[in-house]
């Protein structure tokens with residue numbers, strides 16, 4: 004606060020050597036100066052600047068989180084991530100765990116799906132990030148009575164299969180910290196959802212900066228967590244290209260603690276052959292209309308699910324394409340379940356992925372949307388229910404894929420090209 008008010012003062016001070024108003028008429032090089040002066044005055048009159056407002060919000064949220072932790076001292080919590088957690092979720096959950104530790108709160112970071120992206124596996128392995136995979140089966144075998152609450156980090160419970168079961172077990176939701184658009188109204192003791200922030204890692208770095216945890220470069224775990232947060236922040240901002248002031252400020256702070264070599268090692272993780280195969284399929288199957296690239300990639304194994312966002316990342320780089328949607332049927336052999344999984348990537352600033360996906364696919368019978376998103380990226384999951392399985396018969400499997408493929412294309416193309424009906428009567 005102090006810093007900002009003095010900054011405003013400096014900016015509104017007249018510049019030394021400022022020409023007198025009479026000089027403007029004669030000196031053409033200085034025509035811009037009255038504007039500079041004007042904006043200085045405007046700053047002083049407009050009340051708190053954007054960064055001042057942000058600072059006071061961050062301070063208020065940190066204080067609230069501190070009080071929430073105090074109220075839950077010595078408890079045990081679950082930190083639930085989306086089924087397929089990304090670096091932003093993983094690193095933020097770790098920061099949450101380290102902050103909570105100071106209040107003698109013990110956290111278990113869990114996710115139901117898989118770490119399928121090579122980079123995510125590298126992140127977890129190389130930093131020793133303490134996330135555990137709990138399938139629905141694992142969860143059923145656990146004694147949940149030792150947990151007094153759960154936290155949702157980088158999600159709002161709509162992308163995790165574990166949440167309904169944990170709620171059924173009577174565990175209350177204590178904390179929600181996320182940057183996706185508001186998904187539903189959830190009640191929690193602490194709630195910080197800021198869709199204007201590009202990464203949850205930015206929100207957590209801000210908490211660290213306000214003193215919720217003092218990072219120390221001589222503590223190995225702190226260095227690794229700072230590295231993980233840097234990775235999360237980078238990967239949710241398309242390597243900082245979509246980062247805004249707050250994200251850069253957070254990255255600047257992390258730069259004091261993170262290990263650049265470790266981050267480099269994480270980023271070097273190569274694409275597996277199976278991911279390359281899916282990218283190849285997406286290239287072969289794509290249709291491009293009105294600068295949208297749409298590709299169905301057929302059936303995928305559960306562990307290869309993250310090939311879909313990687314294929315979308317790739318398709319959106321094509322010339323004349325601003326938005327790519329890639330989807331496939333992901334088959335979970337353990338559970339005999341199938342689900343359509345899709346990813347959207349866009350470089351078009353005026354396209355809101357959250358709105359686009361909700362508009363394209365709508366809601367299920369319980370009013371839950373099939374997907375959503377944040378700035379520049381989104382995803383959807385459509386359970387296939389009764390139509391799951393039975394793929395031993397390849398003619399049936401092929402027919403099933405064709406039906407779902409056509410249906411998804413119809414729904415997408417209705418928005419991409421409203422006049423066109425992709426299914427022509429024969």
Ligand SMILES: [Mn+2]
Nearest residue numbers: 091157203239
């Ligand atoms: Mn995120």
